[in-house]
Structure formats: structure tokens, C-alpha cells
Amino acid sequence: MMQVSQRSSETPLDDSNWRTVIQENASVLAAPLSNSAHHSSILHSSPSSLSDTRFLPTMSTQTQPQSQQQEPLTFPSHHAALIQPYLPPVASSSSSGSSSGITPFPHVTLTYAHSLDAALSLAPGVRTALSGSQSKAMTHFLRAHHDGILIGAGTAVADDPGLNSRLVFLEDDNTEVSLAARQPRPVVLDPRARWEVHEGSKVVVLAREQRGLGPWVLVNSGTVVDEGRRKVLEAVGGRYIPLEARREGERFEWEDVLRALKREGLGSVMIEGGGDVINSLLAPPVNRFVDSVIVTIAPTWLGQGGVVVSPPRTAGENGKPAPPVRLTDVTWCPLGEDVVLCGRVSR
């Protein structure tokens, strides 16, 4: 079997080769996905080292590097097997050569966590932890299987997110594979360059520590970018990427965003939010670009005033309101106290 460690960040993700690490008390087990049924009876999914910070909203800070607080995460094979059908095909990985393939767009997975009242956060700008430890580990599993992670400027400003994968992989001899080996490219949709990225931004710290990649920031081609911020990005392998809006003063078309990312070599992109980004992507006809939707539903209500997932309604027959989007090919996976819903956009 090919070793995971033979990959660099530029080599393809090969799902036949990845391994999840399962910690059971002090022992560490490696479990190939293909053997998940065989292993599932002996695997535990809640490593005791993970602290459960669910439902504890915290104001984000922009100055405190937090990477040292990050612990490796584990995701058991029997859960991975449920998610697997919704992952990008291996051939969609940019590095496998598909950027010159048939579709000009990356595989798009839309994924986020929301409350029972469909809220992503308590209020705009308030970082709100929703996922339990197991669904958080799933997010990191998903990140390890995509070439890029995209967020909107609102999330970059509010959350100071790390946008790396903390999933641990093992070699055949049980030595850990470097976290740098399976990192997605963070992408921030920030047409006006309002995200004040600096040396202490979490994503920058992680990239400097080689536990993540330097972020790409998609800016409007007319935007003048602060030179200090540009240097911060470039020092960790990130950069500003200018993109034309089709009409002056208007937003980018998603088609143009996704085409640009594919052109830059991303064969698969996981879109994590926030509300503005998710709602616009779920609205027809844009939702045709979404291949998979993976939603974590947490057993809590956040109340009124939150950032809510609720795409604009469309007009159906006779001008009556119609649902904008429905999922098909649906799987529900209980993960701890959360439920994860996987599906594809019904065409």
C-alpha cells in the first residue's frame, strides 16, 4: 500500500490510502476505510483528549495566535464510510490533472453547522461553537479531502478561523504523518480586502508552523490592497488574487469564482460559510454548482437575531412562492449529540 506520507500538499489525495487514527485510551489504531466494517466494533470515536466546547459562544480575538491550543482530531472509519459517497471523487483533485479535465469548475461541497432554528451564529460577528467533538472531527476529515476551503469575508473577520485540518494520519508503522501533508488551501472571498490579515491571524500562524497553507484572498481587481497585509500573506505562501466583477459595483458571479479556483488548480472546494455565502449558493440557479451538502445540526436553538441559513424563495407556478432548493440522495448520520445530514442538490 502506498504510504500517505509520500504525498506532499501538491500530490493527489488518494482515498484508497488514507487512514484515520483512532485513539482508545492510550492505544492508537490505524484503520483503512476499506476495512471499516471489520474494525468498527473495536473503534471508539470520542477521544478523551478532546474538550467539548459546544454551545459556548466566544467573541473572536484577532491578535492571539491559537494554534498551540489545537489538538489533533480523530474520525473513526465507520463514520467516514457514511460520509465517503459525498466526498469529491479522487479524480477531481487538482493535482491528479483534472484541472485540464472536462468541467471548468471544482467539485463543491457546501458544509456548515447550524442550530435547530437554522442559525450559524448568535449574531453577526459572534463566533458560536455549535458542533460537538465528533462532528468537529468530521469537519477536519472533510477538510483533509478537499483541495480548498472557502469562506466569506464576514467569517474571516468575525471568527479568525484556522482553516486547516487537524486530522491525524498514520504510516503503516504507526508513525504520524505530518499535518502539513494533507492541508487544504484556505480561500477568503473578500472583494474589498476588508479582512485585516496580520501575522497573528490564526491561518497565518498555522501556515508559518506548516500546519496549514497560506490563504488566497479573492479581491475585486479594482481594490487597492494594503502592502503590509500582502507581505504577511506572501510570507506564508498566500496571496491576493484579483477577480473581475461582471458589472462595476456588483458581486462576483459564483461561476467566475469557481472557474478561477479551478484555474488556480483547486479540483475540489469545501465552502464553509458564513450565512451570506451559504444563502447565495443555495439559491437557484447558482445551486447547480453545489455537488454535495453536509450540514451538522446541533441540538440547540440560538434564538432570534442570529445569522440564519434561509436562501431567498423563488417564484413557482402562478407566481406563488416555491422552495428554492431540496436535497436528494440523503443520508442522516448521528454523531454524538449532533446529526449530520448529507445530500445532493435535487436538479
Ligand SMILES: NC(=O)c1ccc[n+]([C@@H]2O[C@H](COP(=O)([O-])OP(=O)(O)OC[C@H]3O[C@@H](n4cnc5c(N)ncnc54)[C@H](OP(=O)(O)O)[C@@H]3O)[C@@H](O)[C@H]2O)c1
Ligand atoms: N456555524 C457555521 O458552520 C459557520 C460557518 C461559517 C461562518 N459562520 C458564522 O457566520 C457569520 C458570518 O456570516 P456573514 O453572512 O456575516 O458573512 P460571510 O458569508 O462569511 O461573508 C459575507 C461577505 O463575503 C463577501 N461575498 C460573499 N459573496 C460574494 C460574492 N458573490 N462576490 C463578492 N463578495 C462576496 C462579501 O464581502 P463584502 O461585504 O466585503 O463585499 C460579503 O459581505 C459569523 O458569525 C460566523 O461565525 C458560522
